[in-house]
Amino acid sequence: MKKRRKANTAFRHTGAFWLFVLPSLGLFALFFLLPLVLSIWFSFTDFDGWKKMNFIGLKNYTKILKDSSFYLSLGRTFIYTIVNLPFKVAIPLLLAALVTSKKLKGNTAVRTMIYIPVLFSSLVAGITINWMFSQEYGLVNFLLEKMGMTPLEWSLNPTLATVVISVASNWVSAGYYMLLYVGGINNISKELYEAASIDGSGKVNTFFHITVPLLLPTTFIVLLLSTVNLLKEYALIQGITLGGPGTSTTYIVQYIFSQGFDQYKYGYASAAGVLVSIVFIVIAAIQFKMTKGGGEV
C-alpha cells in the first residue's frame, strides 16, 4: 500500500516537472535546437533562402576554405579580440578597486556614472563614441588641434577605426565587468587585509599580491564572457564604421550576414557559421581547461 502511494506521487511529480519545464524547453527546441540542426543541414545545400535547395555535399566547405575574405575576416576578428582582452580585464579590475576603496566618498554616484553606459544598446554605444571621434567636427580631433597636434583620420585609417570600435566596446562593457569584480572583492575576507597591513604591506603591494590572485575566478569569468562577446562583435560596428574603411573592420559575424542576407547564399553562410561555431567551441574549451588548470573555479 505504502509503496503504491509513493509510486503515484512520483508519477504526479514527473508530470509537474515536465509542465514546469515545457514552455522553456519547447521554445528552446523550436528556436535554438531546430535552427542548430537546420544550420548544419543548410550547410550541405545550395539553399538561397527561397526556392533552391539541392544537396551539394561538402562544396560550401571547400569553397569557404579557399575564400581569402573568410580567412581575412576571421583573422581580423582574432586580432581584435586578443588586443582588447587585456583592457577588458584591467580596466574593470582597476575601477572595482577604486569604487570599493573606503576612502572614496560619493561611492554611489561614481558607480552609477561608470555603470550607465552598460545600459546602452551596442548600436547606440557605437554611435555615442563615434560622435566623439568623428573626423570632422568631432570633439577628440578638436581637442587634439587645440593642443597643437594634427587631427587624426579616425574613419579613413583602418587602425584608428579599430581603435574607435575598441574604445566603444570597452566603454559599454567596463561597468558590467566592474560589478563582477566588486562582487569578488567583497567576498575576500577582511582579516586577510588586516593581516597584510599589520605585516607592513603597502596598498599597492596588497593589491597585486592579495586582491589580484584571489580574484582569479572572477577574472576567468570576465575573460570567458569578453572573449565570446568580442568574437561576435557586430551591432556596435553598425553604429561606427559599418565594417569599413573597405573591409578593414568587417568581423566574422558581419561576413556571415553579408554572405547570407545580402547575397542570398544561405547554404554557404550556414557552412561558414558551422565552421565558426567549431572555432568558438574550441576556444571556449581551451579557456575552460585553463580555468580548471588554475584550480579556482
Next chain:
Amino acid sequence: MKTSKHLGSTIAITVLGFVIALIIFFPIIWLTFSSFKPRAELFAYPLHLLPSKFNFDYYGSVVNDGLFVYMKNSLFLAVVGTLITVLISASCGYALAIYRKEIPYVNKVFAVFLLGTLIPGEILTIAQFTVVTDIGLYNNIWGCILPVVTTTTGIFMYRQHYMSIPLALAESARIDGASEFMIFRKIMLPLGYSVTVTLTIFSFMWRWNDYILPLMLLSDQSKFTIQIAIKSYIGTMAVDWSSILAASVLSIVPVIVLYMILQKYITGGLAATGVKG
C-alpha cells in the same frame, strides 16, 4: 599627523574617482548637449559644450517621423518579452532545482539548456530567420519575441536560487495538501523575488536593445523598433546626425529610468549571481 595623511588620501582618491567617472560619463553628456544644437553649430569650429540655445527642432522632427511609434513597439517587445522570460525561467529553474533528488534525469534536461551558452545566437540567425518565417511570423513583433525569451542565464539564476531553499519547505506544503502548482505559485515564486527583480531589469534591457532579429524580420516601417529606426538614419549615402543624436538620447531614457528605480536591488543581485556563475 596620521589623520591629516588619512584626510589627504581620502581627498585624493575621491577626486580621482570623480575624474574617472566623469571621463566615462562624458560621452553621454556630449551626446545629449549636441542633440540640442542647431545643425550649423554642430558642424562649426570652435566647438562648445553647451548649445547657444536649447533647440528642440530635431526632437520634433524625429517624433514626427514616428519615433514614439517605434518606442511603443520596443516597449511591447521589452515588456511582453520580459514577462514571458521571467515566468518560464522561474518555473523551469524551479523545477530543475526542486525535483533534482526525486527525478533522475533532471540534470540531463538542464544540460540541454547549457547547450544554449555554447553557440552564440548570432551564428544561428539565418536558420532562426527561416524558422520564424516558416511559422508565419515574418514582419511580426512576435517573431522577434519568441526566439529570444528562453535564456539559460535566467533559468540558471532561478535554479541556483531554489537549490538554496530547503526541500522540506515544499514537502511540508505537500503534506498540507497543496498541489505542485500551488506550491510554486504561492510559496516559491514570492521567494524568488530577488532573482525576479534582477532578471526583469536585465531582460528589459536586452529586449529594448535587441538589434539583429528585429533588423532582419521587421520590414514595415510602422513595425520598426527604436534600434532599427535609429539604424535607418545611418544611410548609405549620408548620415543624418541631428536625427541620430536626438533619437539616440530618447532611446536610452526608458532603460535609465528603469535602472534608477531598480538600481538598489541589482548591484547586490548581479554581483552575487555573476561570481557564483
